[in-house]
Amino acid sequence: MLRKEEILSLLKPAIISDRPYLPADAASATPAAVLVIIHYHKEEDSPHVFLTKRSSNLKSHRGEISFPGGRYIESDGTLLATALRETEEEVGIAFTPEQVAGSLRAVHTMTSNHFIVPFVTVQDILPKYRTAASEVEAVIDVPLIETLRSIEPDTEHYGLAQDAFKFTYGNNVIWGATARILKQLHGLLIDR
Numbered sequence: 001m002l003r004k005e006e007i008l009s010l011l012k013p014a015i016i017s018d019r020p021y022l023p024a025d026a027a028s029a030t031p032a033a034v035l036v037i038i039h040y041h042k043e044e045d046s047p048h049v050f051l052t053k054r055s056s057n058l059k060s061h062r063g064e065i066s067f068p069g070g071r072y073i074e075s076d077g078t079l080l081a082t083a084l085r086e087t088e089e090e091v092g093i094a095f096t097p098e099q100v101a102g103s104l105r106a107v108h109t110m111t112s113n114h115f116i117v118p119f120v121t122v123q124d125i126l127p128k129y130r131t132a133a134s135e136v137e138a139v140i141d142v143p144l145i146e147t148l149r150s151i152e153p154d155t156e157h158y159g160l161a162q163d164a165f166k167f168t169y170g171n172n173v174i175w176g177a178t179a180r181i182l183k184q185l186h187g188l189l190i191d192r
Contacts, residue, residue, distance in 0.1 A: 001046050002145065002189065004122050007038060008101060010188050011120060015102035029108065029115045033083035034069025035095065036104070036181060038144060039123040047144040049182075050126065051174065052090060053137045065140055065174045067118065067181065068093075079103075083119045091139065092130035095121055107180040118181045142169040148186045154179065 002010075037050035051065050070086040072079055080097055088094045104118045131139060147169045154166035154175050165183050166175040174182060 004040070004047075004124060007047060007122050007189065010192065011101060011122075011185075014104055014184065014188050015120065016104065017102050029113045031072040031079060031082075031117070032070060032114045033072060033079040033086070033117045033119060034067035034181070035083040035087045035100070036067050036118050036120045036185070037087075037093075037123065037126070038120065039126045041125065046146075047122075048141050049144045049147065049185075050091075050129075051140040051142060051172075051178070052131070053140055053172075054135065064176060064178070065172055066178045069116070071114070079117045080119055083117070090132050090135050092132075093127060099123070104181065104184045107177045109177045111176075114177075116177050116181075118184070140169075140172055142172070144185070145189065147174070148182060148190050151183065151186055 038047050039050060040047060050068070052068055054064050054066055068087040068090045069083050070090075072082045076082040076085060080100060080103075084095055084097070084100075099121050101120045101122060104120060106115045106117045108115055129139060147167050150168045151165055152167075154164040156166070156173075156175075163180065164175075165179045166173055167179055167182050168174070
């Protein structure tokens with residue numbers, strides 16, 4: 001069982017900062033940020049990752065499983081502020097910048113031309129959440145290690161694309177940009 005300190009130690013080499021680097025080809029894409037929330041349910045529990053199922057009423061990525069987050073707006077000032085604002089709007093949990101370890105590599109969506117910066121927080125226990133029904137259909141809180149071990153190529157959505165993976169937990173299939181973020185965690189926590 002990985003404890004909070006172990007996870008933070010394993011993530012440390014990959015953590016960029018709270019001011020992430022965006023690749024040169026990101027200039028033509030819409031910037032966005034998400035918050036990867038790794039947490040525990042109780043003292044002797046294994047780590048979980050907090051995911052949401054997007055509302056089927058949204059314009060893009062409807063019904064997909066994702067991390068809390070969304071598009072950058074100028075008043076945010078930073079992508080970290082975007083991730084924190086969107087998390088609070090979507091699931092009602094307010095994190096502070098000090099609770100965020102930093103960011104992983106940005107990922108590019110293959111369909112909607114967004115560059116998404118994933119910020120990571122590792123928490124002992126989360127406060128109660130409340131979802132914004134207009135954005136979130138359900139919360140899907142999955143065991144982190146078990147879900148990461150379910151990795152397989154995603155030929156269903158992307159054919160034979162090189163960098164396309166999917167993860168499953170129960171009836172939930174996690175694919176797209178969310179899966180590419182989980183792939184980074186897989187490399188750090190499983191393939192070590």
